[in-house]
Amino acid sequence: MAVSTTRRGSSHLFLIPAFLLYTLFVIYPLLTGLSYSVFTWKGTLRDTFAGFANYVHLLTGSFLDQLLPALGHNFLLFAGTMLVQNTLGLALALALSRARRGKRVLQTMFALPYLVNPLVIGYLWTLLLSPTFGPVNALLRGAGLDGLAMPWLGDPATALPTVIAITTWQWVGFPMLLFSAALGGIPQEYAEAATTDGANAWQVFWRITLPLLRPAMGTITILSFIGSMNTFALVYALGGSNGAPAGATDVLGLLFYRAAFASGDVNAMGTSSALAVLMFTFIFGSTLLLERVLRRKA
Amino acid sequence: MRLAPLAAAVLLSVAACAPSSPSTPAQSQDKVTLSVWGWGPEENFDEMFAAYEKLNPGVDVDARSFTTSTEYDTILATGLAGDSGPDLAWLRAGPKIQPLVEAGRLLPLETADIPGLKDYDEDVLRSAKGDKDGKVYGVPFAVQTLQVIYNKKIFADNGLTPPQTWADMIAAAEKLKAEDIVPFAFGGKDDWMLPIVAGIFGTANWGGDAFLDDVRAKKKKFTDPAFVAGIDQLNKLRPYFPDHMTGVSYTDAQILFSSGKAAMFPGGLWELNFFTENAKDIDLGVFTPPAPGGGPGLMPGFTDGSYGINAKTKHKAEALKFAAWLASKEYGQLYTDTLRVFSAVPGVTPTDPLLKEVSTTFDKQGATYFMNEFAYGNPSSQTVFSKALQEMLLGRITAEEAAGQLDQSVATWL
Numbered sequence: 001m002a003v004s005t006t007r008r009g010s011s012h013l014f015l016i017p018a019f020l021l022y023t024l025f026v027i028y029p030l031l032t033g034l035s036y037s038v039f040t041w042k043g044t045l046r047d048t049f050a051g052f053a054n055y056v057h058l059l060t061g062s063f064l065d066q067l068l069p070a071l072g073h074n075f076l077l078f079a080g081t082m083l084v085q086n087t088l089g090l091a092l093a094l095a096l097s098r099a100r101r102g103k104r105v106l107q108t109m110f111a112l113p114y115l116v117n118p119l120v121i122g123y124l125w126t127l128l129l130s131p132t133f134g135p136v137n138a139l140l141r142g143a144g145l146d147g148l149a150m151p152w153l154g155d156p157a158t159a160l161p162t163v164i165a166i167t168t169w170q171w172v173g174f175p176m177l178l179f180s181a182a183l184g185g186i187p188q189e190y191a192e193a194a195t196t197d198g199a200n201a202w203q204v205f206w207r208i209t210l211p212l213l214r215p216a217m218g219t220i221t222i223l224s225f226i227g228s229m230n231t232f233a234l235v236y237a238l239g240g241s242n243g244a245p246a247g248a249t250d251v252l253g254l255l256f257y258r259a260a261f262a263s264g265d266v267n268a269m270g271t272s273s274a275l276a277v278l279m280f281t282f283i284f285g286s287t288l289l290l291e292r293v294l295r296r297k298a
Numbered sequence: 299m300r301l302a303p304l305a306a307a308v309l310l311s312v313a314a315c316a317p318s319s320p321s322t323p324a325q326s327q328d329k330v331t332l333s334v335w336g337w338g339p340e341e342n343f344d345e346m347f348a349a350y351e352k353l354n355p356g357v358d359v360d361a362r363s364f365t366t367s368t369e370y371d372t373i374l375a376t377g378l379a380g381d382s383g384p385d386l387a388w389l390r391a392g393p394k395i396q397p398l399v400e401a402g403r404l405l406p407l408e409t410a411d412i413p414g415l416k417d418y419d420e421d422v423l424r425s426a427k428g429d430k431d432g433k434v435y436g437v438p439f440a441v442q443t444l445q446v447i448y449n450k451k452i453f454a455d456n457g458l459t460p461p462q463t464w465a466d467m468i469a470a471a472e473k474l475k476a477e478d479i480v481p482f483a484f485g486g487k488d489d490w491m492l493p494i495v496a497g498i499f500g501t502a503n504w505g506g507d508a509f510l511d512d513v514r515a516k517k518k519k520f521t522d523p524a525f526v527a528g529i530d531q532l533n534k535l536r537p538y539f540p541d542h543m544t545g546v547s548y549t550d551a552q553i554l555f556s557s558g559k560a561a562m563f564p565g566g567l568w569e570l571n572f573f574t575e576n577a578k579d580i581d582l583g584v585f586t587p588p589a590p591g592g593g594p595g596l597m598p599g600f601t602d603g604s605y606g607i608n609a610k611t612k613h614k615a616e617a618l619k620f621a622a623w624l625a626s627k628e629y630g631q632l633y634t635d636t637l638r639v640f641s642a643v644p645g646v647t648p649t650d651p652l653l654k655e656v657s658t659t660f661d662k663q664g665a666t667y668f669m670n671e672f673a674y675g676n677p678s679s680q681t682v683f684s685k686a687l688q689e690m691l692l693g694r695i696t697a698e699e700a701a702g703q704l705d706q707s708v709a710t711w712l
Contacts, residue, residue: 043375131540242490
């Protein structure tokens with residue numbers, strides 16, 4: 001039966017407080033950012049209306065030279081997260097679903113690093129990977145693997161893969177937990193029926209378990225995408241605000257940090273607001289698109 | 299995550315209002331509280347300002363220190379924009395004060411109020427001026443110099459003395475390397491160190507201030523062979539830097555030197571404090587790399603910061619009087635002796651023997667540190683060039699290409 005008009009009216013009434021809070025703390029700052037981006041600034045003082053001048057500055061010349069590689073690195077991080085972290089998360093979840101004992105303990109242990117602040121993780125790994133004093137290279141040399149004792153974070157070829165590896169180390173517990181929960185929701189009978197019909201373990205996984213994990217995969221993909229696009233703390237701790245070495249770990253978050261806080265430019269507020277608006281629009285738009293594609297498939 | 303620094307800044311500046319809020323009614327009649335913001339250890343301020351409070355019983359100077367440097371800029375900008383700002387504040391040198399100046403947050407200072415200003419060297423004072431109006435907005439407090447710090451014991455053990463010629467320096471580095479000692483503790487991972495070290499080894503090549511003036515006047519470019527040769531010195535010295543140097547961080551380099559594994563550390567004068575604290579048993583010496591073409595080299599230096607007055611201060615007269623004291627020799631002496639760095643106040647001689655030595659060299663062979671003069675733009679030319687030097691040390695581009703990137707970036711704002 002349809003809800004009566006009066007009930008719907010009163011239910012709207014109850015939404016007002018939440019809506020007001022949302023407007024005040026989410027919509028209003030977003031619109032402020034948007035308005036900031038169309039002005040030139042003198043420090044913290046708003047100057048003249050600039051139209052799209054700040055956007056033009058972002059999308060031309062030396063700024064664009066930094067923007068495009070940074071965006072590319074965000075995408076590489078996303079790809080790495082999907083391929084390495086989420087695949088490993090799924091593997092761990094599957095392995096743990098069969099574990100008879102110690103499942104809880106192992107789950108907690110795998111998830112533990114993601115309770116630690118990424119800045120701390122980053123700092124820890126710079127110490128571990130330091131080519132002068134770090135124990136990682138010392139261990140590699142001790143094991144006779146001198147060729148692998150490299151400046152992992154100091155070589156542009158290995159820096160980003162190292163960041164992906166550290167991100168995986170920290171976050172693998174997250175997809176593992178989500179996949180574990182989703183696996184727990186798949187009735188045992190499906191697999192049993194398939195096995196009775198002669199399916200082997202691989203076929204059961206590929207044809208039954210994996211398709212049923214699709215909703216969880218969709219959620220994890222979207223969260224990984226947003227996480228990869230917004231990453232800041234870990235890369236900042238590992239490579240500083242310029243994405244060392246030679247910009248190999250530069251991402252949009254660092255670019256924003258430099259534009260807003262590190263340039264000392266008189267119009268830093270205008271440029272950085274424009275960048276923030278671009279980033280928000282891009283991430284929001286891509287996420288909507290991604291969700292639609294994933295929904296349709298599921 | 300991106301908003302975290304901003305949020306932290308806002309929170310801190312809100313928290314900062316508390317101590318600088320109007321004094322209690324009982325006090326307000328006779329005692330004025332001047333709040334001062336800065337960076338660096340707070341106890342240093344307390345110690346220095348106690349002297350002023352003794353001279354001026356009616357004034358209570360309340361110093362507040364913010365340790366993280368990038369956040370300080372945001373905290374100060376937020377504080378000065380609102381009503382929670384301090385009466386006086388440490389300001390950065392050169393480009394970074396322009397946003398505050400152009401927003402009208404600072405009080406222009408006149409020699410009538412602060413007589414000490416007229417004695418300052420023009421180069422020192424320039425770092426506290428508004429680029430557009432040419433007015434002075436701060437009383438400069440520190441001058442930093444860039445040079446090579448060395449471990450006297452390691453030098454003596456290997457029969458070495460501070461080099462008189464470039465060839466001497468290379469021979470010394472060779473000898474140390476053969477003894478398994480890292481000649482120069484220098485990391486390329488934290489790229490902000492790269493222009494500093496390029497300045498230490500290269501300034502003698504391009505000849506310092508005259509060259510910088512020519513670039514500013516667009517008569518010369520950074521792709522000038524003299525400048526390219528200067529930054530190319532880093533490539534030539536590479537064998538004497540630590541292995542895998544682009545992966546070696548600034549802190550690693552400090553530890554290499556303080557643990558006695560490295561003999562020399564090219565860096566700023568501020569390192570002396572760190573090494574004195576963390577390597578108490580190391581006897582420190584300093585030298586300026588000799589000019590590659592023969593003769594003594596050049597020691598780059600820059601003004602590190604200045605005291606500015608909030609345009610909205612409620613105690614303008616007291617703040618100006620305090621600023622006048624900050625421009626006095628008395629404060630300069632107190633500053634150099636307490637913090638063990640150079641005071642920007644003219645005519646102050648440091649008591650510390652090592653500082654005294656640096657001071658004598660700087661008087662004779664001083665030059666302007668190039669990067670601070672060209673750190674404008676967004677992205678800042680400093681960021682662009684730091685990254686270019688890193689690419690150069692990674693062997694991806696040549697010194698000439700690195701200089702070309704600096705030119706390109708400078709052309710966006712010069």
